[in-house]
Amino acid sequence: MPAVPVIAIVDDDEEVRIATGSLVRSLGYTARIYTSGRAFLECHDAPVPDCVLTDVQMPGMSGLELYQGLLARGSTVPVIFMTAFPTNRLRDTLLAAGASDFLKKPCDGAEIIRSLHRALHTGTRST
Amino acid sequence: MHARPKQAREVSMDARLVAGPSALGTGDEGRGRLRGLGALALGCAAALFLIDAFTPLEGAVAVLYVVVVLMAARAFERNGVIRVAIGCLMLTAVAYLLSHDPLDRDSALLRAFVSLAAIGVSTLLVLRNQATATILAEQAELLELTHDPIFVRAPSGIATFWNRAAEDLYGWRRDEVRGRRVHALLRTVFPDGEAAIRAELMRTGRWEGELVQSVRSGAKVVVESRWSLQRDARGEPVAILETNTDITERRRAHAALVQSERRYRTIFDSARVSILQQDWRAVRAALDALPAETRATLGTYLDGHPEMVRTLRRSVTIVEANAEMRRLIGAGEEAAPPRTLDAYLPDDEPTFAASLAALARGDAFFEGETAIRTLSGARVPILFGITFPSEPGGFECVLVFAVDITERKQAQEALLAVQAELAHAARVTTLGELTASIAHEVNQPLAAIVTNAEAALRWLRRDVPDLMEAASALRRVVASGTRAGEIVSRIRTFLAKAPPPRDWIDLREMIDESAQLLERELARSGVRLMRELASDLPAILGDRVQVQQVLINLMINAVQAMATVDDRPRRLILRVAADAAAVRVTVADNGAGIPDEVVEQVFRPFFTTKPDGMGMGLAICRSTIEAHGGRLWVSGHEGPGAAFHFTIPTTPGRRS
Incomplete structure (x- = not known):
């Protein structure tokens, strides 16, 4: 039996952060919550997550910068982006950069779940 | 003495000697010599008298008084000669009376009469000769006075006369020229060869042509030379009179002119700029015929007299169009460019009237942007400049330079x-x-x-x-x-x-700015903008950008409404008036007008007559004006044209 997947959630909005964490936990996964991209990247003692669920527009470090930071250190962990202001261009940029999925807020819980499943089953775990 | 004027020596440098003491330029030396000659004559006369009266010589000694008269003729003028002659006659008579019995009618008496007759006849001859010589001297003096260099030379080429102008031009004095061959001295270059000239001179007695000569300093001069041949009684050539006019300067000026003309030609023919040479004399005359006060305000005057603009346009004739201009209007080798300016300009073209006003003002230059009509009827946008002549006589050649700005446009x-x-x-x-x-x-x-x-x-x-x-x-x-x-x-x-911005709006400034923004649109559509602004407009309070957008919107609508108008000038009237309560702006066109059945709908959102229109323009305009406390409505929709009006209430206390 495989270990319980760990999902990292990065969002500057507390309500969204907590709600997403609750949803992830309700699915039986372990949710680890970060308030910013920097907080996530600088947390070295935690094990590498199985998937990252991050907001795009955040003060300081954007979701894209977070993703670029992960790629720069050779990570292949699947990243799902969520944004309250989706544009086609942003979507194309992120998917071209290798994003696992691009979701617009507010998004259906079922959609998040489908996206998580897809990421966990096709994504390559980095070690 | 030499009485025959045909001989070379008589028209010589020594003419003064022929002519006696009155001849020109007698120097001190000459005067002394003449005085000596006079004294000698009187001495001779005294000696003859003594011989005649007191020696027993039988013979016509008194005939030798003729020598005295001849000497006197050289030394004295006419009256002196007569006095000397009378003296000689008296001395002859006295000598006869002293040495002979007056009652003897012998051969001595006869000899005395012969002597008297000889003295008398020789005196008459001398006097006549002196008169002729005087005329010659006067003629020689005239030759001296003339500005043209004149010299006389013998057929051998030796100079015999050399006037002052010749001294001035060639730098050689007459005494330096004396006895020298003129053309060798002047190193004359004969264009057709000297032999040909001489042949013509011998055949006709005259020759005219241009020669190149060198003056003393070595500089070359070009002269227009006229030669006359003098022959003696037997028809033998005795002298050649040459009159030379210095045309070096004229030549140089002509060459410069030719050069300048060639340069102009090159520019005209090969310039990548279109050039029209036009004749504006009729325009100049027509403007000069107007009263001065009309000329001073010609722009306004022409606004009210479009027919005059039209007439003047037709009166400007095209002298020449260069290759670039012909290309521009599509005139090839076979299709000649039109003959008058009228054909080049679209109807109701505004810059021509403006150029007339500039000319009337006395401007030297006028430039502008317009469109010209090609032979196929298309319009080509151009930038052009007209240089008006500075002198009244120059209007037959007015040059207009134009550049095709299609690409730039x-x-x-x-x-x-x-x-x-x-x-x-x-x-x-x-x-x-x-x-x-x-x-x-x-x-x-x-x-x-x-x-x-x-x-x-x-x-x-x-x-x-x-x-x-x-x-x-x-x-x-x-x-x-x-x-x-x-x-x-x-x-x-x-x-x-968010409070709506409120600025003081200067309507005059706003209208100028809007007209400027739409300048190109107006020019392209051939629409003439006429402003009728009341002199004393109050400033209004409102959102500057919004009000200007309303104005521009209405103006563009008006321009578009006239797009199909071809039978009359397209006019856009902007009228601003004010009363105590509000400012009223009217934008009127003379276009197609608005059909009755839709006039109520034009202000509704999404109503449009334009294929790509949103139908929001007038609706937004109306709400903007109403937000400013004013009204926007349309009148005169029965055509031709429509007029849109809007009002904005005035705020007391400020004037623009």
């Missing part, structure tokens, strides 16, 4: 289109940014609500429902819902609170 239009697109993009971006921030603000709580609700469902659906988790998720749904509502009302409050 297209580039400009492309640029404007890009600018418009950018402006649009900027607006969209601003709007987009606003939307993004609103969306973000609102979507975050909505996302939280949806996710929390979904999580709550999941907690409840678990095999062992986790009621605690579900309850806290639902509590967060309520909290987020409340927050979303707060955000919406905050945005509404923010938008409602």
Whole structure:
């Protein structure tokens, strides 16, 4: 039996952060919550997550910068982006950069779940 | 003495000696010599008298008095000669009376009479000769006075006369020339060879032509030379008189002129600039015929007399169009360019009238931008410049330079289109940014609500429902819902609170600025803008940008309404008047007008007659004006044309 997947959630909005964490936990996964991209990247003692669920527009470090930071250190962990202001261009940029999925807020819980499943089953775990 | 004027020596440098003491330029030396000669004559006369009276010589000694008379002729003028002659006659008579008995009628008496007759006849001859010589001297003096260099030479080429002008031109004095061959001295170059000239001179007695000679300093002069041949009684050539006119300067000026003309030709023919040489004499005459006060305000005058503009356009004739201009209007080798300016200009072309006003003002130059008509009827946009002649006689050659600016125009239009697109993009971006921030603000709580609700469902659906988790998720749904509502009302409050900008608007300035913005549009559409602004306009209070947008919108509508007008000049009238309560702006066109059945609808949103129109223009204009407390309406829709009016109430206390 495989270990319980760990999902990292990065969002500057507390309500969204907590709600997403609750949803992830309700699915039986372990949710680890970060308030910013920097907080996530600088947390070295935690094990590498199985998937990252991050907001795009955040003060300081954007979701894209977070993703670029992960790629720069050779990570292949699947990243799902969520944004309250989706544009086609942003979507194309992120998917071209290798994003696992691009979701617009507010998004259906079922959609998040489908996206998580897809990421966990096709994504390559980095070690 | 030499009485025959045909002999070379008589027209010689020694003419003064022939002519006696009255001849020109007698020097001190000559005067002394003459005085000696006079004394000698008197001495001779005294000696003869003594011999005649007191020696027993039988013979006509008294005949030798003729020598005295001849000497006197050289030394004295006419009266002196006569006195000497009378003296000689008296001495002869006295000598006869002293040595002979007056009553003897012998041969001595006869000899005395012969002597008297000889003295008398020789005196008459001498006097006549002296008169002829005087005329010659006067003629020689005239030759001296003339500005043209004149010299006389013997057929051998030796100079015999050399006037002062010749001294001035050639730098050689007459005594330096004496005895020298003139053409060798002057190193004359004969264009056709000297032999040919001599042959013609011998045949006709004259020759005329141009010669190149060298003056003393070595400089070359070009002279126009006229030769006359003098022959003696037997027909033998004795002298050649040459009159030379220095044409070096004229030659140089001519050469410069030729050079200048050639340069002009080259420019005219090969310039990549279109050039029209026009004759404006009729225009100049017509303007000069106007009263001075009309000329001073010609622009206004021509506004009221379009027929005069038309007539003057027809009176400007085209002298020549260069290759570039012919290419521009599509005139090839076979199709000649039109003969009058009228054919080049579209009807109601505004810059011609403006150029007339500039000319009447006395401007030296006029430039502008317009369109000219090609032979096929197309319009080509050009930039042009007219240089008006400075002197009244120059109006037969007025040069107009023009440059085809089609490409520039297209580039400009492309640029404007890009600018418009950018402006649009900027607006969209601003709007987009606003939307993004609103969306973000609102979507975050909505996302939280949806996710929390979904999580709550999941907690409840678990095999062992986790009621605690579900309850806290639902509590967060309520909290987020409340927050979303707060955000919406905050945005509404923010938008409602933004105060509309209020500026003092100077309508005159706004109209100038709008006319400037639409200048190209007006020119391209061939629309003439006429402004009728009241002199004393109050400033109004409002949103400058919005009011200007209304004005420009109405003006563009008016221009577009006249697009199909071909039978009359396209006129756009901008009229601004004010009363105590409000300023009233009227934008009137003479276009197609508005059909009765739609006149009520033009202000409704989404009503449009334009294929790509949104139908929002007039609706927004009306709401803008109403937001300023004014009204916007249309009148005169029965045509031709329509007039849109709007009012904006005045605020007391300020005038523009």
